[in-house]
Amino acid sequence: MEGQNISISGSGRVSGGEYGQVRISGSGKVDGDVTAQEIRVSGSGRFQGEVKAKEITVSGAGKFTSRVEADVLVTSGSCGIDGDAEVKELRSSGAQRIGGSFHGHYVRVSGVLHVARDLEADVFTSSGRFEIGGLLSADRVEVKLVGDSRAREIGGENIDIRASSGLSFGFSLARGFRFGLGIGTLTVGEVEGDRVHLEATTADVVRGKVVHVGPGCRIGRVEYSESLEVHPEAEVGERIKR
Amino acid sequence: MDEDLIAKKDVLEQTGISYGQLYRWKRKGLIPEAWFIRKATVTGQETFFPREKILTRIEQIRSLKEEQSLDELVQILAPESAPETVKCDDPTLLAPVGAEGRKLMWKDRGYTFGELVALACGAHALRAGTRPAEAKLLVDLVRAAEEVVRAPTGITALLGEKSIDGEGLAVRLTVGVLGHEPVRLDRESRVKHRVDMEKIAEQVKLALREVA
Structure with missing residues (x-):
C-alpha cells in the first residue's frame, strides 16, 4: 500500500501513519508510528514513535525517540535514535547516536558514531570516531583511527585497526604519543578474532589465531593459537600460546 | 545453578570452530545471548557457556549447515523464532x-x-x-x-x-x-x-x- 506524501517546509506537525515520502526541510514533528518509503530530514525533524522506512536521510538534525528500522540510513547532519536501530546499511559522515543497540549488515563511519549498547553487523568500517558501550561484532572490522575511539569488546573474524596514515611515512608513533600529537587511538577491553591486526590500541586482553600487535599498542595479555608478532614499539604484558 | 560450564576458549579448541563463526552465529541468534555467561577468573573476565547446550548446538549447526543457509538455520534453531504458521493435524x-x-x-x-x-x-x-x-x-x-x-x-x-x-x-x-x-x-x-x-x-x- 502506497501512502500519501507529506512535506513540512515551514513549521509543522503531523500524525503518524503510512506515507510514501516524508520530507522535513523546516522544523517538523511527527507524532506516532510511521511507515514510509523515504524519509528526508534537512531541517529539524523529530519523530515520536517507531519508524520504519526503506531509506532515511538526515542532513539536518533528526531525532527519533523510539526504535528505527530501515534498509538504508544516511546521516550527514546529526541524528539521534533513542531506541534500538535495525538498519541494513548505515553510512554516517555526520554525528550518529544510538541509545540502544544496533543490528545490521553494513556500517560505514566517517564522522562520529556513538552506540550505547551492542553493535552487530557483517561489515564495520570506520575512518571516523566511534564509541560502543557494549560489544562491537562483525565479520570484518576495518578501522582507520582518527581521534579516540572506544569499545567495551570487539569480536569477529578479521579485525584490522590501523593508525592514521601519517605514520607510514616513517615517523615513530611512540614519539608521536610522547609529544602528544593528535593521533587516533583505540581503547578496548577485549578483542577476539581469527586474524587480528592492531595499531595504537590499548586493550586488556587480545585473543586470536593470528595476532599482529603493531606500533603504539599497550596490551595486557595476548592469547594466540597460531602466531604472534609484536612490533618493537608495542608493549605486551603476557603472551600465552595455546 | 551448578550447571556444568565450559570456557569459550575450550569450546573453540574442542570443536575447532573459529571466533568468526562463533560471533557470526551469535549475531544471527543461533546462540542465545543468555548462554554467554561472564565470570571473573584469576586471569580476568572470561566467557563461559552451559557445556551441554553449546556443544549440542554447535553440532546441530554444523550438521544442518550442509543443506541449509544460515538464515534458514535461524528459523530452525533460534529459540526466539517460534514458527508462527504451523498447523499440525497429526x-x-x-x-x-x-x-x-x-x-x-x-x-x-x-x-x-x-x-x-x-x-x-x-x-x-x-x-x-x-x-x-x-x-x-x-x-x-x-x-x-x-x-x-x-x-x-x-x-x-x-x-x-x-x-x-x-x-x-x-x-x-x-x-x-x-x-x-x-x-x-x-x-x-x-x-x-x-x-x-x-x-x-x-x-x-x-x-x-x-x-x-
Missing part, C-alpha cells in the same frame, strides 16, 4: 510427541507450534513413567503460557509432588510449576519430572522439519 507423527502423546490430545487437528510443545512436554513426562493425569497438568500449564514457547531459554516446566501425612489421612498432591531457573521446591516436596523448555521446543522444531 502430532503423533512428531517424534517428541509420538504415540504416547495421543492420550494427551484435546482436539483432532490444527495444532499450533505452542500446542505441539505442550504435547511434547506431556509425552516427555509419560515416557518417564508419570500418570496421564499428571502429564496433562504439564500440557495445560504450557498451553497457557505462550510467551514461554517464544522465549524458552532457561525455563523449566516441572511436576512436583508433596505428601501430607496426618492422622488417619495421607494425601499426595501433584502440582505443575513453570518458571525461570533456578526453580526450587520446598523441602517436603520432590520433583517428579523436569522438562527443559528450550530443549523440548527445539526438538519439536527439528521434528517438524523432518516431517515436512
Whole structure:
C-alpha cells in the first residue's frame, strides 16, 4: 500500500501513519508510528514513535525517540535514535547516536558514531570516531583511527585497526604519543578474532589465531593459537600460546 | 545453578570452530545471548557457556549447515523464532510427541507450534513413567503460557509432588510449576519430572522439519 506524501517546509506537525515520502526541510514533528518509503530530514525533524522506512536521510538534525528500522540510513547532519536501530546499511559522515543497540549488515563511519549498547553487523568500517558501550561484532572490522575511539569488546573474524596514515611515512608513533600529537587511538577491553591486526590500541586482553600487535599498542595479555608478532614499539604484558 | 560450564576458549579448541563463526552465529541468534555467561577468573573476565547446550548446538549447526543457509538455520534453531504458521493435524507423527502423546490430545487437528510443545512436554513426562493425569497438568500449564514457547531459554516446566501425612489421612498432591531457573521446591516436596523448555521446543522444531 502506497501512502500519501507529506512535506513540512515551514513549521509543522503531523500524525503518524503510512506515507510514501516524508520530507522535513523546516522544523517538523511527527507524532506516532510511521511507515514510509523515504524519509528526508534537512531541517529539524523529530519523530515520536517507531519508524520504519526503506531509506532515511538526515542532513539536518533528526531525532527519533523510539526504535528505527530501515534498509538504508544516511546521516550527514546529526541524528539521534533513542531506541534500538535495525538498519541494513548505515553510512554516517555526520554525528550518529544510538541509545540502544544496533543490528545490521553494513556500517560505514566517517564522522562520529556513538552506540550505547551492542553493535552487530557483517561489515564495520570506520575512518571516523566511534564509541560502543557494549560489544562491537562483525565479520570484518576495518578501522582507520582518527581521534579516540572506544569499545567495551570487539569480536569477529578479521579485525584490522590501523593508525592514521601519517605514520607510514616513517615517523615513530611512540614519539608521536610522547609529544602528544593528535593521533587516533583505540581503547578496548577485549578483542577476539581469527586474524587480528592492531595499531595504537590499548586493550586488556587480545585473543586470536593470528595476532599482529603493531606500533603504539599497550596490551595486557595476548592469547594466540597460531602466531604472534609484536612490533618493537608495542608493549605486551603476557603472551600465552595455546 | 551448578550447571556444568565450559570456557569459550575450550569450546573453540574442542570443536575447532573459529571466533568468526562463533560471533557470526551469535549475531544471527543461533546462540542465545543468555548462554554467554561472564565470570571473573584469576586471569580476568572470561566467557563461559552451559557445556551441554553449546556443544549440542554447535553440532546441530554444523550438521544442518550442509543443506541449509544460515538464515534458514535461524528459523530452525533460534529459540526466539517460534514458527508462527504451523498447523499440525497429526502430532503423533512428531517424534517428541509420538504415540504416547495421543492420550494427551484435546482436539483432532490444527495444532499450533505452542500446542505441539505442550504435547511434547506431556509425552516427555509419560515416557518417564508419570500418570496421564499428571502429564496433562504439564500440557495445560504450557498451553497457557505462550510467551514461554517464544522465549524458552532457561525455563523449566516441572511436576512436583508433596505428601501430607496426618492422622488417619495421607494425601499426595501433584502440582505443575513453570518458571525461570533456578526453580526450587520446598523441602517436603520432590520433583517428579523436569522438562527443559528450550530443549523440548527445539526438538519439536527439528521434528517438524523432518516431517515436512
